[in-house]
Amino acid sequence: MIENEELPIGFMMELARHPDVLNRFAQLSKQEQKPIVDGARNIDSHSEMRSYVESIFNGL
Template sequence: MDDLPLGFGMALAQHPEAMARFAALSEAEQQAIIDGTHAVRSKQEMQAYVENLMK
């Protein structure tokens, strides 16, 4: 997980459950989620994006 976008990594750090779920995904699934972060334009959007991982 060294190549995570900074905002995404910080948001994950604030949500341990989401971080655990993300870590359990396959590399391809993780990459798809990382690719989705490129459309996020604010801290609030990133928080919502990470919270969505828990659903």
């Protein structure tokens, strides 16, 4: 997984609330994780982050 200091805190907190998403995220390669983390960096609110994390693996 990408080093913890590189992950936005709000993203980490939401991943902790969604263990299924956390497990799937952790199984991704660093190259696959990067665009997800980059997307999280552009989120400004708690509700947006929650929606983002919940939607990461929708449709897969």
